[in-house]
Amino acid sequence: MTVTVPVPLGARSYDIRIGEGLLPRAGAEIAPLLRRRRLAVVTEATVAAQHLPALEAALAAARIEAPTLVLDAGEGTKSWPVLERTVEWLIAAQVNRDDLVLAFGGGVIGDLAGFAAAILRRGVGLVQMPTTLLAQVDSSVGGKTGINSPQGKNLVGAFHQPRLVLADTALLGTLSPRDFRAGYAEVAKYGLLGDAGFFVWLEANASALAAGDPDARLHAVRRSCEMKAAIVVRDETEQGERALLNLGHTFGHALEAATHYSDRLLHGEAVAIGCALAFDLSARLGLCPQEAPSRVAAHFAAMGMRHRLADIPGPLPDAPGLVALMGQDKKVRDSRLAFVLARDIGDAFVARDVDLAMVERLLAEALAARAG
Ligand SMILES: NC(=O)c1ccc[n+]([C@@H]2O[C@H](COP(=O)([O-])OP(=O)(O)OC[C@H]3O[C@@H](n4cnc5c(N)ncnc54)[C@H](O)[C@@H]3O)[C@@H](O)[C@H]2O)c1
Numbered sequence: 001m002t003v004t005v006p007v008p009l010g011a012r013s014y015d016i017r018i019g020e021g022l023l024p025r026a027g028a029e030i031a032p033l034l035r036r037r038r039l040a041v042v043t044e045a046t047v048a049a050q051h052l053p054a055l056e057a058a059l060a061a062a063r064i065e066a067p068t069l070v071l072d073a074g075e076g077t078k079s080w081p082v083l084e085r086t087v088e089w090l091i092a093a094q095v096n097r098d099d100l101v102l103a104f105g106g107g108v109i110g111d112l113a114g115f116a117a118a119i120l121r122r123g124v125g126l127v128q129m130p131t132t133l134l135a136q137v138d139s140s141v142g143g144k145t146g147i148n149s150p151q152g153k154n155l156v157g158a159f160h161q162p163r164l165v166l167a168d169t170a171l172l173g174t175l176s177p178r179d180f181r182a183g184y185a186e187v188a189k190y191g192l193l194g195d196a197g198f199f200v201w202l203e204a205n206a207s208a209l210a211a212g213d214p215d216a217r218l219h220a221v222r223r224s225c226e227m228k229a230a231i232v233v234r235d236e237t238e239q240g241e242r243a244l245l246n247l248g249h250t251f252g253h254a255l256e257a258a259t260h261y262s263d264r265l266l267h268g269e270a271v272a273i274g275c276a277l278a279f280d281l282s283a284r285l286g287l288c289p290q291e292a293p294s295r296v297a298a299h300f301a302a303m304g305m306r307h308r309l310a311d312i313p314g315p316l317p318d319a320p321g322l323v324a325l326m327g328q329d330k331k332v333r334d335s336r337l338a339f340v341l342a343r344d345i346g347d348a349f350v351a352r353d354v355d356l357a358m359v360e361r362l363l364a365e366a367l368a369a370r371a372g
Contacts, residue, residue, distance in 0.1 A: 017164070027058045027061050040100070042112070080147065087119065105131050106179075126163060127166065136221050137186050137187050187202065194231075199346060201223075252274030278342065279342055285355075319367060337354060
């Protein structure tokens with residue numbers, strides 16, 4: 001079964017199509033958007049090894065010519081040198097204003113190819129075919145594209161909405177369990193930030209989701225996309241409400257910086273730990289019921305996810321060091337740290353005047369638990 005989640009953004013409106021078996025139908029799905037039977041595919045080596053032949057067959061079946069650039073897998077690809085290489089390759093491949101770029105990969109490829117499409121000839125069309133759970137529920141939707149700077153993550157980029165998102169949930173079957181769990185953190189985040197009923201559903205069904213149940217996967221990706229789409233439609237360029245999607249990210253980005261964006265801690269793992277810390281902080285501030293943080297931690301533990309500082313291997317900075325890293329996060333406004341906190345599971349809000357001494361105490365205790 002395939003479901004469609006519309007993203008109504010006026011002239012930039014598009015559909016998110018979700019379901020098993022969309023990859024073999026990709027040519028037919030994309031053809032109506034093409035002015036000529038040609039598009040440029042940007043992908044990476046791991047995805048290409050597993051799934052590029054199926055994409056090529058699908059495009060060939062619709063008589064779509066598809067020059068393809070296969071980049072290295074990994075976060076290092078979201079960089080200036082690879083962006084330059086990609087844009088120059090797209091120019092050499094004679095991609096015109098009327099053509100489309102097809103981003104076929106996880107969040108790394110979606111962000112990089114999306115940004116290349118945004119700046120090529122002042123903007124060419126983009127189709128996102130997300131291949132990771134994280135990309136299907138988060139990064140392929142909403143139009144944020146970009147690369148990392150040597151000075152920090154996602155510091156260079158543009159809003160560039162795709163013309164179509166095709167999320168074939170069957171592709172999740174080849175993800176490593178670790179990458180699947182990291183993406184699952186973003187799924188759980190939607191329940192935690194705005195839909196308590198969805199979180200209850202996840203508590204009951206997430207193990208089926210992890211085991212590969214197609215209906216559970218479809219429902220989880222669909223509900224996540226519906227929530228992201230609704231927020232993006234109300235606040236496309238993150239002037240307000242869209243910041244709720246950053247639940248767990250202020251802590252998470254500090255932890256990613258502390259582990260040098262390495263394999264020690266994946267983005268989704270940092271988000272899970274960050275969500276757990278955000279609920280701990282909310283409970284300490286008397287904002288949410290005391291049992292909420294334990295419920296979050298119990299669910300993450302049941303899913304085998306990293307959810308405590310103790311789960312991060314290797315050395316970490318001390319609590320003031322971590323707070324300083326939060327200060328470098330791009331979500332700093334007027335020298336104040338923005339935290340997404342919660343009144344309960346499913347009821348998050350943006351807080352701008354959080355007592356940083358309290359944050360530091362929380363982190364110091366979490367670090368001490370790690371040492372002990
Ligand atoms: N633009 C946004 O709104 C947004 C939102 C969240 C995250 N992000 C960005 O997304 C990136 C993380 O995304 P990600 O977790 O998808 O990372 P990723 O693209 O690096 O993919 C994770 C791993 O899975 C592999 N992989 C991808 N698809 C596969 C498949 N179907 N089968 C087997 N292996 C597969 C990749 O090769 C890689 O090793 C970060 O750079 C983050 O900043 C962007």
